[in-house]
Amino acid sequence: MKCYIPKYSGFCFGVALAVEAAYEQINHSTFMFGEVVHNPAVIADLVSKGLGLVNSLDVIPEKANVLIRAHGVSEKTVREIQNRGLGIIDKTCPRVKIVHDIVAEASARGLDVIIVGTENHPEVLGIAGWAETQTVVVRDLADAERTIPDKSFSKEGVCLVAQTTHNKVKYEEVYRYCSAFFPHLEYYDTICDATAVRQEEIGRLAKMVDCVIVIGGKASSNVNRLFEIASESNNNTQHIESFTDLDLTKLMNVNTCLIASGTSTPENSIFQVIDRLKLFCLENEIAFELIKE
Numbered sequence: 001m002k003c004y005i006p007k008y009s010g011f012c013f014g015v016a017l018a019v020e021a022a023y024e025q026i027n028h029s030t031f032m033f034g035e036v037v038h039n040p041a042v043i044a045d046l047v048s049k050g051l052g053l054v055n056s057l058d059v060i061p062e063k064a065n066v067l068i069r070a071h072g073v074s075e076k077t078v079r080e081i082q083n084r085g086l087g088i089i090d091k092t093c094p095r096v097k098i099v100h101d102i103v104a105e106a107s108a109r110g111l112d113v114i115i116v117g118t119e120n121h122p123e124v125l126g127i128a129g130w131a132e133t134q135t136v137v138v139r140d141l142a143d144a145e146r147t148i149p150d151k152s153f154s155k156e157g158v159c160l161v162a163q164t165t166h167n168k169v170k171y172e173e174v175y176r177y178c179s180a181f182f183p184h185l186e187y188y189d190t191i192c193d194a195t196a197v198r199q200e201e202i203g204r205l206a207k208m209v210d211c212v213i214v215i216g217g218k219a220s221s222n223v224n225r226l227f228e229i230a231s232e233s234n235n236n237t238q239h240i241e242s243f244t245d246l247d248l249t250k251l252m253n254v255n256t257c258l259i260a261s262g263t264s265t266p267e268n269s270i271f272q273v274i275d276r277l278k279l280f281c282l283e284n285e286i287a288f289e290l291i292k293e
């Protein structure tokens with residue numbers, strides 16, 4: 001079997017910075033406010049080393065620090081942390097912070113905000129929390145067509161942004177619909193390059209191989225998007241969190257395999273899958289190639 005590993009694999013820079021900060025904060029009276037990365041292996045390792053994980057500020061002791069993950073949080077949450085006298089280690093990804101700033105500025109001018117993304121995803125809740133005007137979340141074109149005509153919007157106009165890890169093609173479809181619906185739409189391309197390049201790459205390569213393995217957390221938005229895109233063109237696609245989830249029956253009689261990973265997937269998880277595949281195929285019947293372009 002020949003296995004291909006895409007050029008863009010492992011942590012993106014935003015996740016790498018947040019995870020690095022989390023490891024530095026072990027034994028420093030710091031709590032992760034929500035999982036610092038949507039990857040069970042990384043979270044289990046951090047918790048086993050003593051870094052606390054909480055989902056509510058109420059359980060954080062006085063004078064402790066709060067680690068804000070790459071997904072970011074709402075303005076209200078930032079104020080609440082400050083008002084409680086807790087320290088903030090803000091690891092909101094700079095690219096997510098740009099979306100917060102766009103939304104805050106547009107909302108201050110009276111514009112309503114449409115966010116294309118997954119409702120109730122922490123990043124989307126954080127983005128919405130920087131607007132004082134109405135926010136509407138839609139997932140795709142069908143959702144936009146169903147939702148938008150039933151709402152009334154600010155006469156100042158509407159600003160359109162996307163969750164940074166959203167599917168680029170779906171965002172463009174919603175953009176075309178909204179630009180016809182709203183005469184003065186303010187549109188921002190907020191999909192992160194780190195996500196967009198992986199989506200483009202997996203869409204192109206999934207067609208050329210017999211099977212695709214997508215490695216990453218089931219709760220990770222960017223990993224789910226990669227799985228979705230690969231599945232559209234390759235019906236032998238599996239999404240696994242770790243090498244132990246591999247369905248080896250799907251690899252029988254397979255000659256070529258793409259091993260893709262999300263921006264929240266540590267390199268170690270990729271190496272473990274490679275080792276498992278080597279065992280499955282026997283060393284001399286498997287080869288790996290890192291795709292450079």
Ligand code: F3S
Nearest residue numbers: 012014093095164192
């Ligand atoms: Fe940031 Fe993009 Fe990663 S928004 S967290 S660099 S996917």
